Amino acid sequence: STAILLYLSRKYNTPDHWYPSDIQKRAQVDEYLSWHHANIRANAPKTMWIKVLIPLFTGQPLPSEKLQEVMDGLSTSLKQFEERFLQDKAFIIGNEISLADLVAIVELMQPVGVGCDIFEDRPRLMEWRRRVEEAVGKELFFQAHEMILNIKELSNIQIDPQLKEHLAPMLMKML
Numbered sequence: 392s393t394a395i396l397l398y399l400s401r402k403y404n405t406p407d408h409w410y411p412s413d414i415q416k417r418a419q420v421d422e423y424l425s426w427h428h429a430n431i432r433a434n435a436p437k438t439m440w441i442k443v444l445i446p447l448f449t450g451q452p453l454p455s456e457k458l459q460e461v462m463d464g465l466s467t468s469l470k471q472f473e474e475r476f477l478q479d480k481a482f483i484i485g486n487e488i489s490l491a492d493l494v495a496i497v498e499l500m501q502p503v504g505v506g507c508d509i510f511e512d513r514p515r516l517m518e519w520r521r522r523v524e525e526a527v528g529k530e531l532f533f534q535a536h537e538m539i540l541n542i543k544e545l546s547n548i549q550i551d552p553q554l555k556e557h558l559a560p561m562l563m564k565m566l
Contacts, residue, residue, distance in 0.1 A: 393424045396490050408487035419484040423476055423491035427498070431472065434465035435498040435509075440562070442505040443542050448550060449559040462507065473515050481522055488526040496523050497536075504539040 400410040411417050438461055446452045472495070476483045483491040499520070502509050510517040524532045533540070 393427075393490070393494060396494070400490065409490050411484070411489065416484050416489075420489050420491045423483050424494060426476075427491075427494055430468040431465075431495060431498045434461055434468050435501050437461040438465070438502040438505050438507050439539075439542055442507075443545055445562050447546055447548075448555050448562050450555065465502065465509065469509060469513065469516060473513065477515055477519055482519070482526075488523060492519075492523050492526075496520065497539075500536045500539050501542075504536075504542045506543070 397410060399405070407413075410420060438458065441453050441458045441461060476491075480486070482488050483495065499509060499516075510520055527535075
């Protein structure tokens with residue numbers, strides 16, 4: 392959660408760019424983190440549930456309309472993200488990466504992991520992702536996202552039929 396990220400940044404006295412001591416920059420990080428939950432987080436992870444996890448537990452793919460509905464909501468959130476937060480800056484709060492960028496990229500890699508390339512027709516977003524990768528280090532970036540980028544492999548595992556029977560109705564209600 393963002394609360395634990397903030398706690399860790401304070402406890403371990405991380406470099407200032409992660410969660411700036413400058414009150415205005417810190418407010419920008421806080422603003423993004425507050426906005427994030429109701430927008431990016433509300434849509435991006437659903438792609439993984441629709442394309443991989445729910446079919447894994449129910450044995451049936453969801454109608455394509457469900458994915459389109461989520462992608463439409465995500466598209467709106469991405470447009471707001473670019474216009475409100477990225478604008479013409481390198482990172483969300485300016486020229487240095489912050490916790491806001493880390494929180495954003497983790498969610499936005501989830502659609503990528505299930506084959507929805509949300510960066511493809513968004514050059515500003517694609518450049519921001521490239522800068523985040525470089526700031527973190529490409530090796531660490533891909534190591535951190537390895538499970539998400541290989542999530543489709545879950546469709547090959549066998550799930551206990553009783554667990555499927557128990558979870559399938561609850562998962563269907565989620566969407």
